[in-house]
Amino acid sequence: MSKRKIxxxxxIFIAPAILIFLLFIVVPAMEGFLQSLFTRGIIVRQDIPxxxxxxxxxxxxxxxxxxxRFLTAFGKTILFTxxxxxxxxxxxxxxxxxxxxKIHGVGIARAMVYWPSMISPIIIGIAWRWILGYDxxxxxxxxxxxxxxxxxxxxxxxxxxxSVIVVSIWAQTGFFMVIFIGGLNTIPDSYYEAARIDxxxxxxxxxxxxxxxxxPTTLLVLVLSTINAFKVYQLVxxxxxxxxxxxxxxxxxxxxxEAFSKPLSVGYAAAQSVVFFFVMLLLSIAQFKLSKxxxx
Amino acid sequence: MKSRKVLIGFLKYVxxxxxxxxxxxxxxxxxxxxxxGESELFLNPPRILPVHFTLDNFKxxxxxxxxxxxxxNSAYVTITSTIITVIISTMAGYGxxxxxxPGRDVLFIGVMATLMFSLEIIMIPMFLTLKGYGLINTFIxxxxxxxxxxxxIFLLRQHMRSIPDELLEAAKIDGANEYQIFTKLIxxxxxPAISTxxxxxxxxxxxxxxxxxxxxxxxxxxTVPLALANFVGQYAVRWGDLLAxxxxxxxxxxxxxxxxxxxxxxxxxxxxxKG
Numbered sequence: 001m002s003k004r005k006i007x008x009x010x011x012i013f014i015a016p017a018i019l020i021f022l023l024f025i026v027v028p029a030m031e032g033f034l035q036s037l038f039t040r041g042i043i044v045r046q047d048i049p050x051x052x053x054x055x056x057x058x059x060x061x062x063x064x065x066x067x068x069r070f071l072t073a074f075g076k077t078i079l080f081t082x083x084x085x086x087x088x089x090x091x092x093x094x095x096x097x098x099x100x101x102k103i104h105g106v107g108i109a110r111a112m113v114y115w116p117s118m119i120s121p122i123i124i125g126i127a128w129r130w131i132l133g134y135d136x137x138x139x140x141x142x143x144x145x146x147x148x149x150x151x152x153x154x155x156x157x158x159x160x161x162x163s164v165i166v167v168s169i170w171a172q173t174g175f176f177m178v179i180f181i182g183g184l185n186t187i188p189d190s191y192y193e194a195a196r197i198d199x200x201x202x203x204x205x206x207x208x209x210x211x212x213x214x215x216p217t218t219l220l221v222l223v224l225s226t227i228n229a230f231k232v233y234q235l236v237x238x239x240x241x242x243x244x245x246x247x248x249x250x251x252x253x254x255x256x257x258e259a260f261s262k263p264l265s266v267g268y269a270a271a272q273s274v275v276f277f278f279v280m281l282l283l284s285i286a287q288f289k290l291s292k293x294x295x296x
Numbered sequence: 297m298k299s300r301k302v303l304i305g306f307l308k309y310v311x312x313x314x315x316x317x318x319x320x321x322x323x324x325x326x327x328x329x330x331x332x333g334e335s336e337l338f339l340n341p342p343r344i345l346p347v348h349f350t351l352d353n354f355k356x357x358x359x360x361x362x363x364x365x366x367x368x369n370s371a372y373v374t375i376t377s378t379i380i381t382v383i384i385s386t387m388a389g390y391g392x393x394x395x396x397x398p399g400r401d402v403l404f405i406g407v408m409a410t411l412m413f414s415l416e417i418i419m420i421p422m423f424l425t426l427k428g429y430g431l432i433n434t435f436i437x438x439x440x441x442x443x444x445x446x447x448x449i450f451l452l453r454q455h456m457r458s459i460p461d462e463l464l465e466a467a468k469i470d471g472a473n474e475y476q477i478f479t480k481l482i483x484x485x486x487x488p489a490i491s492t493x494x495x496x497x498x499x500x501x502x503x504x505x506x507x508x509x510x511x512x513x514x515x516x517x518x519t520v521p522l523a524l525a526n527f528v529g530q531y532a533v534r535w536g537d538l539l540a541x542x543x544x545x546x547x548x549x550x551x552x553x554x555x556x557x558x559x560x561x562x563x564x565x566x567x568x569x570k571g
Contacts, residue, residue, distance in 0.1 A: 006398060009474040013391030016384040018403065020444035024425070025410045025418070032421035095315060103308065109316040111557055116319060118549050120503030122521045126528060126542050127326045130535065136338050138325055144341070174319065231416040234505050238528045252416045259420045269420045280412050 032277075035270035036060055060271035070272060072246070073254035080161075080250060081229035084168050088225045089218070092173045096180035097210075110181075114174035121171065125238030128167045129154065157247040160240050164248050168235060172228060176221050183217025184210070216291065223287040227280060251276060323546065330354070330539040337536055353540035361534075362515070363523065363541050370519040370545075373439055373508075374501040380443040381497045382490060389452025389489075390482050394464060404453075411446050415506050423510055437511040438519070442504065448493045455489035456482065495556050499549055520545045 259269035
């Protein structure tokens with residue numbers, strides 16, 4: 001091989017994608033960090049320039065620590081994550097174990113469980129809003145068939161919070177089940193055969209073979225579902241609109257409302273986004289570290 | 297012993313059926329309800345199946361709700377954005393998979409790192425940036441920015457790495473230039489990965505809410521998810537129209553899902569990524 005100069009072709013091939021990333025990820029990301037150091041006028045959707053921009057250093061970040069609105073939204077998001085993530089993991093792994101078996105018709109069941117992952121969160125929100133209605137909702141009708149009182153699912157604070165959690169789990173289970181099935185398929189059957197010959201029962205097989213060998217998949221599901229939970233927003237906009245009151249208003253909604261409905265708070269909203277970003281960054285680093293440990 | 301096994305098998309079946317119903321019924325209920333007239337829709341207690349099957353909700357949704365326009369908008373945005381996604385991901389995938397060049401690994405890691413900046417996080421600065429570019433309220437604003445997807449590039453790169461280098465060398469010896477190698481060799485050999493990305497991209501864009509929500513303000517430029525969400529936001533929700541339009545909006549994804557079911561299962565277990 002002769003010494004070649006730097007090739008041009010690969011740069012041309014990657015250029016369009018890189019250009020879009022630069023213009024629409026790198027620039028806004030830097031803009032976000034920058035704005036978080038300023039106070040700036042309310043964003044107007046029309047072409048009116050923002051009122052005034054003043055450098056305030058870390059003031060926006062200091063404000064965060066004592067802002068009950070932000071802290072409540074943040075706390076709610078964490079609570080939501082702490083409940084949703086373990087539930088998703090348990091439910092989707094259970095369904096993966098149930099639906100990977102070669103029973104007749106199981107493929108159809110698998111497709112039905114996966115189907116919600118194909119639909120927009122907006123549609124899912126509409127469907128469940130229709131189901132959870134107080135007087136005309138089908139769920140309350142089913143409850144009355146079992147002589148249980150109608151529940152104000154989307155009207156009462158606690159029940160609305162629970163509804164958002166349950167619907168989120170319902171919406172994501174199929175996707176994570178498929179990831180788990182992929183992981184389960186990588187475990188050789190011979191391991192289970194050997195265990196059976198040694199007289200291991202189903203539970204021993206699960207805890208001794210399945211769980212340890214599934215660890216990389218479990219980690220992936222853990223991180224992805226945590227990131228998804230932190231970003232919860234779209235589903236909520238149609239299901240509860242953050243209500244009743246602000247019972248189901250999470251981090252992303254708070255940031256959005258801050259920037260678009262309050263004067264002089266673009267920088268403040270940007271500061272919230274930066275905090276949000278660092279949470280995501282930590283999660284990604286954790287995933288990277290853990291998956292590296294796996295491969296060692 | 298044998299009867300116990302039969303019982304367990306039966307119980308498993310029952311559980312599988314219950315699970316399938318829990319996951320399938322909600323959307324089915326939307327579809328069934330869409331065919332009910334106003335009086336039946338709010339019957340208390342409700343009746344499961346419509347007594348008078350009617351298409352009124354569909355007619356009024358498409359006509360008065362302006363949904364014909366929204367469906368056209370959604371189709372336009374979905375198709376153009378998917379075409380762009382497929383082209384630039386295939387190109388970038390090839391660049392990263394089959395060349396050695398200074399900065400390659402750093403750039404690739406950089407591309408994958410953009411996954412962390414999902415729109416939810418950079419929504420506010422994204423709005424400011426798009427406004428600066430003059431892209432607010434334009435279709436370009438919702439077509440171009442999400443067209444570059446790290447998932448797509450990753451998928452194509454992984455696939456192309458499995459194409460033997462000898463094939464490329466042979467083509468070069470036969471005098472093919474880079475452009476010919478790409479279009480005549482790489483693209484045909486990457487059809488499985490390209491199809492997977494096409495299907496995924498179509499569904500992502502068709503379902504997309506956040507981009508149009510941020511960018512589109514003009515009623516005439518709304519896409520279907522944005523229009524549906526707006527419908528819900530109104531003071532008195534017109535459920536009949538809403539359910540009918542929701543039903544229509546899931547038809548494209550349903551068809552794609554029925555045809556390409558295996559691609560989804562495969563695509564997800566291959567990348568484990570979404571969005």
